[in-house]
Amino acid sequence: MDWSELQDARLAVITELASRAPGGHIGRTALMKFCYLLQIVRGVSLGYRFTLYSYGPFDSSVLSDLSTAETLNAVQSNLTYYPGGYGYQIRQGEHANSALEAGQDFLNRHRGSIDWVLREFGSHGSADLELESTIIYADREAARRSETLSIELLAQRVRDVKPHFVEEYIRGKASQLADKGLLKACRNSVSAR
Template sequence: MSTDVNRLAVITWLAGNCGGRGRTALMKFCYFLQVVRGVPLGYRFTLYSYGPFDSDVLSDLGSAEAMGCVTSTVVYFSGGYGYRIEAGEFAEKMQEIGRDFIGAYADDLRWVVDHFGSWDASDLELASTLVYADREAYRDEAELTVQKLSQRVRELKPRFSIGQIEGFAERVRSLGILQSIR
């Protein structure tokens, strides 16, 4: 079974189990699955001002949509818009195709929904940016404190105060997913 089909199965699973979240949430859920939980999705996330991103996630979402596995609806609200992604007519078929992969990583999928399923898009942006900066520091064998990691993230997101980011970093740290902080 190709990785692409596995990706489509994961996206379909998330669409069916995350209560109509949008594209940002889907992107960050995939990021956490791959980077924090080690699910081999094969994406290449790089950093943007809005956090880790790989356009392949949206390409896969488009493929899943075209195949009827998920639906994506534009939702308008004051000042802007978002998307509501839900399971589609052929979601079960895709789950069947990707059954082995979904089964192998069921705990990880459940973990991401349990821990981040209710976070809003801006919190997911900040949390994933913290994890991205953390993983870079860990690869460089840097040992950071919450303060130092928060300072790095503030350089990327200067609209937040250092206090806001530190508070948020503690929240992410409490999940046990930061590697560079001893």
């Protein structure tokens, strides 16, 4: 894929996610983590380079592409406030169809993966998405080093990064991800112990 095709593909995926998200809108955290899950878990070649921050895997290029999608009116973002913070509601824009058409072949190839991410993670809140994607990130790092981890050890590593979560909660989330077959270094909660 050349640069222009990749750009069309990314804009189409962003537009599709915003258009089909539960409630008709998606937040920035959800958009970031859905792109991460699509690329890393489902192998959708979006060409992002995610690295870890305290708020989970992140690549500023996703927000850069979101900004392009906003300029083209493929999506529109509205600022919303909540106690102690703010967020964005990203919805389908007036020219969504142009973006979807430009990346139609790519979308058709990966429609199953987009269905999957929205089905499995579409209803999760920002904090949970940050945690779940961090668990997967730590798991993939271990897998690259050919390590086998127990749920406990994986949860401990994630807690080191996200100390504001209690370890039991992280273990529960990691077990759920393992049971769904989404972890590589930590296949399930029993065999790796």
